[in-house]
Amino acid sequence: MARLFWRGSALFRPSVATLTTLGVLGTTYHTTGVAHADNNGALEENSAYLGVSQTTSRRRTAIEPFPFGKNRDVIWTHPQASAFSATVEGDTGIARIDSLTLSNKAWSEDFVALRSVSVSGLTKDALSTNWSLVSLTNGFSGSRISLELSKIINNAVLDGLTTNLHEYVKPNSETEFTDVETSPYPTEPYEEAVNRIIKSYFVAIDTAFTEDPLKEALSSGKKADAIRPQSVALSGCSAILSLYDSSAKQLRIALTGDSRALLGRPLKNKDGSKSYEVHVLTADQTIQPSSPHASVIAQAKLPHPVSRAFGVASLKWGREIQQRLHEEYLGDRPFLPTTTAEPPYITAEPVITSISIKPGDFLVLGSAGLWKSLTNEEIVGLLGVWVDRGMINADTNVVERLSSSELLNPRDLPVAGRSAKVVKGDSDDGTTMYRRWRTKKQFVCVDHNAGLHLARNALGGSDQDLTAALLSMSPPRAALFRDNISATVVFFDD
Ligand SMILES: *[C@@H]1O[C@H](CO)[C@@H](O)[C@H](O)[C@H]1NC(C)=O
Numbered sequence: 382m383a384r385l386f387w388r389g390s391a392l393f394r395p396s397v398a399t400l401t402t403l404g405v406l407g408t409t410y411h412t413t414g415v416a417h418a419d420n421n422g423a424l425e426e427n428s429a430y431l432g433v434s435q436t437t438s439r440r441r442t443a444i445e446p447f448p449f450g451k452n453r454d455v456i457w458t459h460p461q462a463s464a465f466s467a468t469v470e471g472d473t474g475i476a477r478i479d480s481l482t483l484s485n486k487a488w489s490e491d492f493v494a495l496r497s498v499s500v501s502g503l504t505k506d507a508l509s510t511n512w513s514l515v516s517l518t519n520g521f522s523g524s525r526i527s528l529e530l531s532k533i534i535n536n537a538v539l540d541g542l543t544t545n546l547h548e549y550v551k552p553n554s555e556t557e558f559t560d561v562e563t564s565p566y567p568t569e570p571y572e573e574a575v576n577r578i579i580k581s582y583f584v585a586i587d588t589a590f591t592e593d594p595l596k597e598a599l600s601s602g603k604k605a606d607a608i609r610p611q612s613v614a615l616s617g618c619s620a621i622l623s624l625y626d627s628s629a630k631q632l633r634i635a636l637t638g639d640s641r642a643l644l645g646r647p648l649k650n651k652d653g654s655k656s657y658e659v660h661v662l663t664a665d666q667t668i669q670p671s672s673p674h675a676s677v678i679a680q681a682k683l684p685h686p687v688s689r690a691f692g693v694a695s696l697k698w699g700r701e702i703q704q705r706l707h708e709e710y711l712g713d714r715p716f717l718p719t720t721t722a723e724p725p726y727i728t729a730e731p732v733i734t735s736i737s738i739k740p741g742d743f744l745v746l747g748s749a750g751l752w753k754s755l756t757n758e759e760i761v762g763l764l765g766v767w768v769d770r771g772m773i774n775a776d777t778n779v780v781e782r783l784s785s786s787e788l789l790n791p792r793d794l795p796v797a798g799r800s801a802k803v804v805k806g807d808s809d810d811g812t813t814m815y816r817r818w819r820t821k822k823q824f825v826c827v828d829h830n831a832g833l834h835l836a837r838n839a840l841g842g843s844d845q846d847l848t849a850a851l852l853s854m855s856p857p858r859a860a861l862f863r864d865n866i867s868a869t870v871v872f873f874d875d
């Protein structure tokens with residue numbers, strides 16, 4: 382299916398002239414059942430594409446009921462969980478990437494993709510560097526846009542940068558540029574050019590999903606040809622992409638939707654102890670009264686009330702085309718909001734932020750579901766404990782450690798400058814899941830994978846009975862008690 386979007390579009394054909402792909406080394410993949418084989422297939426297609434299988438969705442494998450085997454951890458072995466730890470070959474400035482996704486349905490629409498490349502002649506000063514891209518796509522309201530997007534987003538952004546940045550790159554010697562007037566270089570600053578290119582490629586990818594295949598189908602005039610493009614275009618997806626430049630030590634985050642990025646930064650306290658600063662790198666793009674077309678988007682009643690998204694073509698297609706799809710191609714009834722404004726009402730253009738990376742920093746990319754259980758401070762604090770205890774080198778025997786684990790109070794996590802609410806131990810911390818489960822937060826640090834560590838603490842923490850109960854629920858009931866959880870953690874070099 383991905384081929385449909387590659388064909389006929391020069392946009393996503395990788396131009397690798399200046400890029401050398403660095404392999405993903407020492408990766409341990411963990412998925413269950415059929416997912417594993419399929420992941421391998423996906424990896425062949427794109428050297429570092431990782432995610433939950435497509436076959437799971439096709440076969441709709443029944444969820445394994447309880448009980449799980451004696452020594453099998455309930456999250457790690459869950460049929461809807463997919464996890465990996467990866468180290469990247471080469472001097473990328475990234476020590477390790479850990480990830481876990483867990484869906485509340487029989488299949489998952491959350492995918493993680495990695496790509497790391499050596500780059501020369503594309504940075505401001507024409508030096509060489511390594512770029513690492515990590516993207517997380519979180520699908521909602523059905524179908525496969527999330528998977529298709531995950532397969533191409535890193536490559537498309539890289540392609541955009543390689544084909545468009547050359548003219549911004551100044552040779553090493555500054556002296557050549559004394560004559561600004563005759564300088565062949567654009568006046569737009571390099572940083573802004575990078576952001577503009579990423580933005581335009583996000584939008585172009587979205588168009589390639591929502592417009593191009595549909596046009597192709599309509600020109601064929603066959604109903605059958607229009608079914609698949611409609612279901613892809615009408616489904617929705619949030620995407621977050623991080624791009625790390627190892628020479629500049631600069632991290633850039635592009636967000637479309639309601640996923641979130643956080644950075645944890647170690648600090649040495651005066652008394653010699655360590656704590657972690659919380660940097661929130663994105664603003665959730667949920668509909669606010671002030672956002673454009675807020676009331677129109679609200680009328681669409683999306684499962685995620687986002688103000689930006691990939692797909693969701695009912696908010697992008699014109700009424701005429703929706704009417705035509707409805708009349709002639711078994712399409713949905715047109716979405717007719719009470720407004721005089723013309724679509725599109727929603728965009729896939731990302732908001733981009735950047736931050737300079739310091740030794741020991743870590744980045745968390747997570748889906749909205751993670752933050753329904755844990756606050757930003759808890760997430761950074763939990764990872765702080767995980768780092769301080771050297772869990773990065775722990776073996777995989779989670780079950781054994783669980784049986785003797787020490788409990789962690791949210792207030793005792795090593796977080797710098799925590800908010801008054803946290804200091805007071807206020808249970809109304811803005812998260813909802815623990816209140817729904819009628820239980821207090823108590824955490825544990827037992828996992829060898831940082832994504833799994835976050836997921837466990839977002840699903841009951843030290844309360845193993847609760848975790849097991851939540852994970853033994855089947856859809857659709859599961860969705861009432863646990864949200865989809867994706868947590869990817871990128872550890873930068875010390
Ligand atoms: C990028 O990675 C390659 C491969 O390991 C390494 O040889 C090179 O020094 C790195 N470049 C930079 C600028 O760090």
Ligand SMILES: *[C@@H]1O[C@H](CO)[C@@H](O)[C@H](O)[C@H]1NC(C)=O
Nearest residue numbers: 484486488489490521522865
């Ligand atoms: C959870 O994931 C499933 C499939 O992965 C998706 O269909 C559903 O819309 C997601 N729910 C939310 C609230 O994101």
